[in-house]
Amino acid sequence: MASDENGAGPQEALLEIRDLKTHFPLDEGTVRAVDGVDLEVSRRQVVGVVGESGCGKSMTAMSIMRLIPPPGQIVEGEIRFHRPFDDRDDASDIIDLAQLESNSRQLRDIRGNQISMVFQEPMTALSPVRTVGKQISEAILLHQDVNKAEARDIAIETLARVKMPNPEQRFDDYPFQLSGGMRQRAVIAMALACRPQLLIADEPTTALDVTTEAQILDLMRELQSESDMAILYITHNLGVVAEMAEEVVVMYMGKVVERTNVDSIFYNAKHPYTKGLLNSIPRLEDVLQDKREKLNAIEGMVPSPYQRLQGCTFHPRCPDFMPGVCDEAEPQLIQLEEGHAVRCHLYT
Amino acid sequence: MTVYIIQRVMRMIPLLFLLSLIAFLIIQLPPGDYLTEHINALRASGRDVDEAEVERLMKQYALDRPMHVQYLTWIRNILLKGSFGQSFQWGRPVNEVIGDKMALTFLLAIFTTIFVWTISVPIGIYVSVRQYTFTDYLFTMIGFIGLAVPGFLLAMVVMYFSFAWFGLKVGGLFSPAFELEPWSIAKFQNMLTRIWVPVLILGIGGTAHIIRVMRATMLDELRKQYVTVARSKGLSEFAVLMNYPVRIAINPLISSLGFLLPWIISGGTVVEIVLNLPTAAVVLYRSLLSQDMFLAGSFILLVGTLALVGSLLADIALAAVDPRIRFGSVEEM
Numbered sequence: 001m002a003s004d005e006n007g008a009g010p011q012e013a014l015l016e017i018r019d020l021k022t023h024f025p026l027d028e029g030t031v032r033a034v035d036g037v038d039l040e041v042s043r044r045q046v047v048g049v050v051g052e053s054g055c056g057k058s059m060t061a062m063s064i065m066r067l068i069p070p071p072g073q074i075v076e077g078e079i080r081f082h083r084p085f086d087d088r089d090d091a092s093d094i095i096d097l098a099q100l101e102s103n104s105r106q107l108r109d110i111r112g113n114q115i116s117m118v119f120q121e122p123m124t125a126l127s128p129v130r131t132v133g134k135q136i137s138e139a140i141l142l143h144q145d146v147n148k149a150e151a152r153d154i155a156i157e158t159l160a161r162v163k164m165p166n167p168e169q170r171f172d173d174y175p176f177q178l179s180g181g182m183r184q185r186a187v188i189a190m191a192l193a194c195r196p197q198l199l200i201a202d203e204p205t206t207a208l209d210v211t212t213e214a215q216i217l218d219l220m221r222e223l224q225s226e227s228d229m230a231i232l233y234i235t236h237n238l239g240v241v242a243e244m245a246e247e248v249v250v251m252y253m254g255k256v257v258e259r260t261n262v263d264s265i266f267y268n269a270k271h272p273y274t275k276g277l278l279n280s281i282p283r284l285e286d287v288l289q290d291k292r293e294k295l296n297a298i299e300g301m302v303p304s305p306y307q308r309l310q311g312c313t314f315h316p317r318c319p320d321f322m323p324g325v326c327d328e329a330e331p332q333l334i335q336l337e338e339g340h341a342v343r344c345h346l347y348t
Numbered sequence: 349m350t351v352y353i354i355q356r357v358m359r360m361i362p363l364l365f366l367l368s369l370i371a372f373l374i375i376q377l378p379p380g381d382y383l384t385e386h387i388n389a390l391r392a393s394g395r396d397v398d399e400a401e402v403e404r405l406m407k408q409y410a411l412d413r414p415m416h417v418q419y420l421t422w423i424r425n426i427l428l429k430g431s432f433g434q435s436f437q438w439g440r441p442v443n444e445v446i447g448d449k450m451a452l453t454f455l456l457a458i459f460t461t462i463f464v465w466t467i468s469v470p471i472g473i474y475v476s477v478r479q480y481t482f483t484d485y486l487f488t489m490i491g492f493i494g495l496a497v498p499g500f501l502l503a504m505v506v507m508y509f510s511f512a513w514f515g516l517k518v519g520g521l522f523s524p525a526f527e528l529e530p531w532s533i534a535k536f537q538n539m540l541t542r543i544w545v546p547v548l549i550l551g552i553g554g555t556a557h558i559i560r561v562m563r564a565t566m567l568d569e570l571r572k573q574y575v576t577v578a579r580s581k582g583l584s585e586f587a588v589l590m591n592y593p594v595r596i597a598i599n600p601l602i603s604s605l606g607f608l609l610p611w612i613i614s615g616g617t618v619v620e621i622v623l624n625l626p627t628a629a630v631v632l633y634r635s636l637l638s639q640d641m642f643l644a645g646s647f648i649l650l651v652g653t654l655a656l657v658g659s660l661l662a663d664i665a666l667a668a669v670d671p672r673i674r675f676g677s678v679e680e681m
Contacts (some may be wrong), residue, residue: 060453065580102583113584119580124573131672138591139581174671190581 002128013082014198014230015041015064020077020098022056022063029306033059033072035254038333041198046224046252048245048262050277051240054302055233056254061200065117067101083114099175113143116191116198121207122184126175129180132159133171135188143194163219181212182292185219199224202234217243217249238281242266250274253303253313257332259276272320272343273298312345320346349674360656367652372419375645383411385639386436409433409642420616422645434640437635442646443483443510445631450650451519453628455539459547460604464554469601471596472562476570479563493658494556497551499619505547507623510545519624546623558601567601569593595669607657613651653655 010094022034027125034056041047049057062068062077078099082092084158100107118137119125136153136158143317146154152171159167175183184204191199201220217300221244224231233244241248241262250258252271258271269275276298300317303309309316315326333343363418383405390396406412408419425431432442475484510516521542522528526535569575570593578588617629635643667673 053400067579068578069576087635107585108582110578110582117580119575119577121573125577127574127578127595128672129595130591131671138583142582176672176677190577317481 007204013080014045015039015082015232016080017060017064018078019081020060020079021075022059022067022068022072022163023075024072026071026306031305032254032308033305034063036077036256037251038257039249039256039259041230041232043197044224044228044230044318045247046233047247047249048241049232049234049249049251050236050241051251052236052302052307053169055251057236058252060251061117061202061232061234063261064097064115065111066097066100066107066201067117070165081115081198082111083110093130101232109143111268112139112191112196113194114196115198115200116194116196117202118184118188118191118204120203122180122187122204122209127186128174128176128184130199131172131174132178132186133173136171136186136193140193155189155193158193159186161192161223164189180208184208184212184216188216188220189221192229195227196229198230198232200232200234203236205240206235207239213240215347220244238266238277250277253309255313256341256345257314258341259333263339268340270336270340270347271314271344272316272318272346275282276317276319312343322346349667351676353664356660357497360497360660363656364653367656368423368649369563371648371652372422373494374648375641376415376418378639383409383436388409389613394651402641403453405434422642425647426649432646435635435640437640437643442643445643445651446646447625447629449628452626453612456543456546456550456616456625456627457542457608460550460554460612461608463547463551465601466557467551469562469598470557473566473589473597475559476563476566476597477589479567481606483564491556491559494552497552498579498620499549499553502552503546503619504624506545506549518542521546521625546616546619546625549623550612551614554611555574559606561600562597565597566593569597583642599666599670603659603662605665606662607655608649 017039018037020034020037021032024031024033030095037056037060039047039049039060049060059068059072063074068074068075070215079097081097081253083095084092094098095106095110097107097110100142108113122291126132130142133152133155136155137148140146140151141148144151144154156167156171159170164182168176170182170186175186178186184207184338188204204220205216209217217240223229231276232243233241235241235244245262246259249256249257250260250265250271252273258265258274260268265274266278269278278294280298282295298317299319303316304311309324309327311327311329312331313316315321321346329343329345331343331348333341334347335341337348403620408421410418410620413421422433425433430443432441432446435442435445437582438445455556472489474488478484509588510518521539522529522535523542527536529535572593575588575592578592579585583591613629613632616635617626620627620630621633629649632644632647632651633648663673
């Protein structure tokens with residue numbers, strides 16, 4: 001169905017975020033963790049969100065789930081979720097998640113059911129005193145009209161789907177009896193148990209070793225292709241983005257700075273920040289040929305979150321900084337070509 | 349689990365031995381002994397002392413023999429005959445003196461715990477999710493007042509006001525009519541109408557303490573990722589709290605249950621004296637004053653044993669609720 005190269009016609013949209021602002025009013029000042037994010041995810045699409053730590057990518061995810069830790073709150077914007085009807089595949093009901101009361105019935109109906117999330121740390125994502133099975137079947141019992149035995153069957157089946165070895169025995173195990181990779185499989189199973197339309201994965205492989213990471217990435221790709229699920233994949237790892245995503249969104253200081261498909265991000269990046277990110281990936285061949293002495297980091301540091309910069313937020317670190325332009329006016333996200341948008345004065 | 353319990357019980361045996369040794373040493377510490385004191389007092393007042401009786405007691409408790417023989421005689425009587433010896437002060441066997449008092453102390457401890465837990469655990473949970481709000485500060489303040497005001501002072505205040513306003517005498521555990529009666533349902537009911545006063549007074553300090561402990565451990569747990577994960581499943585906030593952070597935050601409290609009895613005995617003595625309660629702490633205090641060594645020693649031994657058994661039960665309960673202990677996992681979470 002999602003054969004169209006540009007992703008989504010309007011009927012295919014699953015999630016549309018418009019000008020989302022999530023701020024944290026702290027004593028030291030307001031932290032604008034998410035400061036006007038626009039983002040779309042179509043059905044069955046994998047969208048990667050990349051950026052440095054603190055760029056607001058996780059808080060964007062938490063805003064969608066409405067799980068922003070206090071005192072943070074959504075101050076502006078829309079999170080339009082196209083909730084499919086249970087019986088029909090071609091129509092949907094649009095809900096603005098940003099408008100729902102946090103912890104409201106309606107929101108809890110969506111959480112873990114139509115939108116679910118996989119978190120970064122599999123070690124701490126599960127309660128140590130309850131069995132893996134209990135923690136998975138809890139969500140099933142909550143959202144589906146099944147009894148405990150049926151929930152157990154579904155949970156074991158889901159554990160089998162995520163390729164957990166001996167799912168029946170693992171069901172009664174406690175999290176500390178599982179390895180890191182197995183725990184992350186359990187966490188993914190928990191998120192998939194109710195067959196969500198959208199899975200938000202917030203750096204699900206960061207805490208794992210590379211071999212396990214590769215296995216989990218394979219698994220997620222496989223699960224995505226065999227179901228109707230879209231994935232919003234949050235990571236700081238561009239290699240992972242290349243493997244997973246169709247669309248890529250680059251974030252810096254709470255804003256989307258570039259948005260395009262995965263090929264053009266690697267071969268036709270426009271924003272100086274995106275170029276910097278790509279440049280800072282160490283290349284094995286360069287190292288082997290002794291071409292470089294040190295890693296290419298982006299100059300400077302991420303500014304303090306309390307600081308409000310005039311103009312483009314990247315200008316203090318930008319190699320293409322144009323005095324009088326970049327530090328004066330805030331650039332808008334402009335459409336360069338079909339499906340490629342960038343927020344930079346170089347292109348205006 | 350069975351292996352865990354057996355291991356845990358085995359570890360108690362050397363502790364019990366050590367405890368009996370310490371209990372014995374404590375009662376031997378003050379110079380002289382009750383019998384000598386008693387005889388001297390009788391002689392001083394010019395009364396006749398039954399030499400044969402003195403002789404018999406000396407022999408029975410090996411008071412004329414070296415210390416280790418005394419200890420062995422004492423412990424042998426306890427282990428083999430179940431006899432804790434004679435209370436000189438009361439003129440009756442220690443077993444008789446202790447039985448009743450221990451039961452009442454136990455009852456008081458149980459009631460106090462139920463009171464403390466039913467009040468402070470929900471409040472502790474509530475203030476942890478409302479950190480830094482007015483309610484949090486209010487309960488913190490009340491809690492600190494509860495911690496800071498000595499129990500005996502509170503006891504006197506309660507006694508004064510209940511007498512001045514309602515004409516009630518709240519001292520003791522029974523009305524005078526029931527004081528010397530044997531146990532009956534009516535006596536138990538009579539006790540229930542009076543036991544709330546010491547329960548309340550003894551409980552106030554404990555309540556404040558447990559609210560603080562519960563709040564602190566809850567705040568630790570609430571920050572953990574599994575709470576957010578539980579919310580992301582769509583559980584209601586109440587279900588999230590009860591099934592996730594509370595399940596873990598309650599553990600330190602369960603493990604502290606074992607020290608309940610020693611806490612009531614050592615912490616509540618002054619309160620119980622003020623309120624004129626027939627509890628173990630008061631009897632222990634008097635027996636120590638009058639060097640009634642067998643009574644005091646038996647008390648120390650019994651309370652120590654109960655503390656050990658209590659912590660055993662608490663450990664077993666903790667293992668039942670926390671699989672990490674059951675499976676001997678040492679991983680930090």
